[in-house]
Amino acid sequence: MAFNVVDGWTVPGFTHERELGGGAAGRMVLAVDDLTSTKVAIKYLDGGLGADEAFLARFRATARSLSQLEDPNVVDFYDFVETPDGAAIVMERVDGVSLRHILAVQGPAGPLAALSMLGGTLLGLAAAHERDIVHGAVRPSNVLVDREGNARLADFGTAAAGTEAQSGPPYAAPELWDGVPASVATDLYAATAIFYECLTGRPPYSGRNMAKLHREAPIPAEEVPGPLRGLIAQGLAKDPHERPKSAADFLGALEDAAVSAYGPSWEAQGRGRLTELAAQAASRPEPPKPKPSRASGRNPIVAAAPSGGGSRGRWIAAGAVALAAAVAVAGGAALMLKDDGKRPPDPTPAQSSKPEPAAPNGGVDPAPLVAQIEQATGRASGAAFTFRRTGCCGAAASGRGSFALAADGPASYSMTVSGAGATRKAARAVLVQDTVYLQAGKRWRHVPVTGRGYPALAQQVRLGSSLSGMTALLESATTLRRSGALYQGEAPVAALSRAAGVGPLYAELARATGAQQISFALRLDRGNRPVRLWLRAQDASKTRSQVLQASYSSWGRKAIKPPR
Structure with a gap:
């Protein structure tokens, strides 16, 4: 049954269908635009954020930039609504599942799917950083994977300044624990921590005294496949100046590592695997989260809040859900190598990224192609x-x-x-x-x-x-x-x-x-x-x-x- 009230109020012009989840920033609701019948996602901000004038002033500026940001790896931002009853964000409704749900249900994603995920995340960050938008809360719950295997970022700028480390401890760069504002470098650190979790099934650090672990514990690069250790070492560097200078630079390093290890078809296979994992996870409920370990080692499970997302273009004129899938550079732009719907075989590391020119019997006639x-x-x-x-x-x-x-x-x-x-x-x-x-x-x-x-x-x-x-x-x-x-x-x-x-x-x-x-x-x-x-x-x-x-x-x- 549809409901129309969230904490006593609803964004005018929308009918709620169901809740999608909640977290530190607020509650997410699936809703329908009464005028266009377009489905959207609405995040009703937590009362504390809605009453924080410093946060609201900062987010108003972010909202103006987000409304102009159109990128296939970013969930579209439609509107920021403020009323005397509260504040809410209207955004694209993405037909997919969060990375948090995929990891909780499926466990480690494997190197190719993890590379595809990281590539899409970096593409979204690169587009945002070009407009001077820092995410500040990159975590598995804010990475959505749609039905075509696109990794898409949601919930930009919804962490109040100074709370980024406490709201996402497993993904918080060392400097965030010292009160330094979120930055390009902290976004790249968090994206790398998620990449590590996709490879191993757990964040790089967890347990007691997370601040100390992020600041001083060795980077656990040895626990991921050899060709990918350099990416982990770069992205999780303690000193922000030793991390990649930009998301675009990190994308270049990712592409070089992926092609050298798995050949030029790595994106096809990684994207296919990520699509498969998302489809399987969508049909299964998320298992209950186990109690955290008292040890200061690593915890084998994700701890992040659920999130939802929504469709591209302005919501007042949008049609049905758009699943635009521009894939770039390192973001995973191809579908599976085979068209029979089956998962491609896992590749073996290649010695060279150059396609081997081995013509088949008779070759391929290029004219009809x-x-x-x-x-x-x-x-x-x-x-x-x-x-x-x-x-x-x-x-x-x-x-x-x-x-x-x-x-x-x-x-x-x-x-x-x-x-x-x-x-x-x-x-x-x-x-x-x-x-x-x-x-x-x-x-x-x-x-x-x-x-x-x-x-x-x-x-x-x-x-x-x-x-x-x-x-x-x-x-x-x-x-x-x-x-x-x-x-x-x-x-x-x-x-x-x-x-x-x-x-x-x-x-x-x-x-x-x-x-x-x-x-x-x-x-x-x-x-x-x-x-x-x-x-x-x-x-x-x-x-x-x-x-x-x-x-x-x-x-x-x-x-x-x-x-x-």
């Missing part, structure tokens, strides 16, 4: 995407956003883009034909795509993630093999450099690295639309290399116009 991709993407016309370029020779570049295909020219892009040096700070850019529109404050300025700095960076992202670059790889391939929906092969740089439109990109890769061949891996969904592209340019001595990665999701009708 290219035709299928072009037909499938032509019907959709656009998608959300992420892009990352790493390696030697000053090649850093990253971008995320959406693109719309055009029949008479290059695709139009709307994205956030960043690089190195003078372009290290993220900037908003829109590309339409040969013009780049860059946001400067509340205004836009337009420059030719041939310009230096951000225009050149935006064009690089467009070429690196373009469908024409992808089809050029397939059409030029000298080896091409298939494993389920994953295609791997090699193509000579000489042929790629002559490809229409994208030839300059491959020629530049060859000049920077000395590569003669491009190794690549392409993952398609069941509709023959790209999910993930990975390619490497590397010289013969394997001392100079660059890696480009692009992920695609939310295929559908897209339209991108020049900003006014």
Whole structure:
């Protein structure tokens, strides 16, 4: 039976359906917008927070930034409601389960699912940190896994200043115990602690005197698989200055470790496993939490509050639940390698991240494959995407956003883009034909795509993630093999450099690295639309290399116009 009152009041315009859980910050309720019939999640803040004017003033500012944050790995924030009766947050309702529930029901997730989870969490943090939003309460209850295996962050900024350590002791960085405000570094520490818990089934530290353990106990990196110990050591460093400088930097380290250990298909298998774990956990109740141990060692069970989440876009006009799944760089953008619904076999660590160019008997004919991709993407016309370029020779570049295909020219892009040096700070850019529109404050300025700095960076992202670059790889391939929906092969740089439109990109890769061949891996969904592209340019001595990665999701009708 639906109910309409929470602690004596309800957000006007909504009908409650059921409670989703509660924690230190308040109670979560599943509700329906009376006007649009859209399901949302409403968090009614604890009375103490609602009466804390310092917290409310800080959260009002956070709410304004969150309302403008659109990222596939962040639960959408719709509204912050304040009345004389209390305060509440209206947010997207996510059709999935919390990571806390998955761990409590399923236990350790395994290395690939844990990597996928960490990648999605870092993507969400990176998007928030770009807007100067610190989460402050990263824990398993605030990481939601939807039905497609996307890890999505919820409940930003709901811990009162100075209480972050006490509200989530297993995930609180050493400096939080000293009263230092939550920061990018404390968010990365907490994300790493969750990663450790996904690998082992327990937080890195638990028991009495948590502050002392976080400050002084050795980092338990030896308890996780060897290839992942470096990530644990970096993320759980006692000194915040020894942790990765940003979530984006941590994503790069994660990708390098994952590809080196498990090969370029690690995301496909990790995402598939995480999807499977979430589906299994959703059908099982959470077991009762055992009494905490009196010892000061580690506790084998999670101790965190449940949480819920909600759908993308403004709630007043939203349709049904949106499960946008843009996966990036290291966030897990592919589905399972096999399309039979079964769990892929656990991989064995690879000695190299380079796809092995072993053509099958007869090989794979690229012509019908290219035709299928072009037909499938032509019907959709656009998608959300992420892009990352790493390696030697000053090649850093990253971008995320959406693109719309055009029949008479290059695709139009709307994205956030960043690089190195003078372009290290993220900037908003829109590309339409040969013009780049860059946001400067509340205004836009337009420059030719041939310009230096951000225009050149935006064009690089467009070429690196373009469908024409992808089809050029397939059409030029000298080896091409298939494993389920994953295609791997090699193509000579000489042929790629002559490809229409994208030839300059491959020629530049060859000049920077000395590569003669491009190794690549392409993952398609069941509709023959790209999910993930990975390619490497590397010289013969394997001392100079660059890696480009692009992920695609939310295929559908897209339209991108020049900003006014």
